[in-house]
Amino acid sequence: MVLDLLLIGLAVTLFPLPIMAFVLVVxxxxxxxxxxAFIFAWLACLVTVMALVLLLTGGQPPPPRSPPSIGALVATLVIGLGLVVYSEHRRRRSRRTATGAGAAAPVAVEGDAVEGDAAAPEAASASGSSVTSRMDEATGWSAAGLAVLLQPWGMVSAAAATVVQADLSHPQSFLALMAFCVLATSTLLAMELYMVFSPRKAQSVLLGLRGWLERHKDPAIVVTCLLLGLWLVARSLYQLTGTG
Known part of the structure; x- marks a missing residue:
């Protein structure tokens, strides 16, 4: 359980979409x-899901091969398969988008190309300024709602299915749950602290990070979902067929 939670927490904290949104928020x-507000709402979602699972199990793992235990493993298997399918869907969509963009790109003469290259940074800057100006009007409630919407719920559901095996009579389970919540929030916490102690430099660096993620988010999503999905599928199949 501990290893599973740590891997899921790592996947959650590296998932690019919440990071990109958080950069705009800060x-x-x-x-x-x-x-x-974003971080508190993010953590509240994680803690609430974990608490609900522990409330249902009473803090005691179900006996091996019992219906609740098998149900949790089947749920983990389904979630893992879903992540693998989603990663493939995202990969194909990214390829179609790249192919379509390449086919639609006009052939420009040298002068037009130079003019377009010169105008591109200005357009990107104007777009970034527009988004930042809209974020200036954001409130704590809207930031909290954004955190809830952008939570990678498939991964959180996998964590919930894993927490079914938690035994609160052992301190290791408490530590594993705390480590998961902290790890899943660590990237957001690091960016928030960076903004607190060095706001000007942090804003420049984080906006650069968001630009990089904007260009590479599809490969990052594909790799993250694929690796975690394969792990969950392999782990759940092993436990379903290797016990009893």
Missing amino acids: SGSRGVRNGL
Whole structure:
């Protein structure tokens, strides 16, 4: 259980979409405060899901091969398969998008190409300024709602299915649950602290990070979902067929 939770927490904290949204949140005029609201809502989702599972199990793992135990493993298997399928869907969509963009690109003469290259940074800058200005109007409630919407719920569901095996009579289970919540939030916490102690430099660096993620988010999503999905499928199949 411990290894599974740590791997899921690592996948959650590296998932690019929440990171990109959080950068915009902390880049606004009330960025630090809204960033805290985002983090609190993010953590509240994780803690609530874990608490509900523990409430249902009473803090005791179900006996091996019992219906609840098998049900949790089947749920983990289904979630893992879903992540693998989603990664393949995302890969194909990314390839179609890249192919379509390449086919639609006009052939420009040298002068037009130079003019387009010169205009591209200005257009990107204008777009970034527009998004940042909209984030200046964001409130803590909207930042919290964004955190809930962008939570990678498939991965969180996998963590919930894993927590079914938690035994609260052992301190290791408490430590594993705490480590999962901290690890799954660590990237957001690091960016928030960076903004607190060095706001100007942090804003520049984080906006650069968001730009890099914008260009590479599809490969990152594909790899993260594929690796975690394969792990969950292999782990659940091993436990389903290797016990009893």
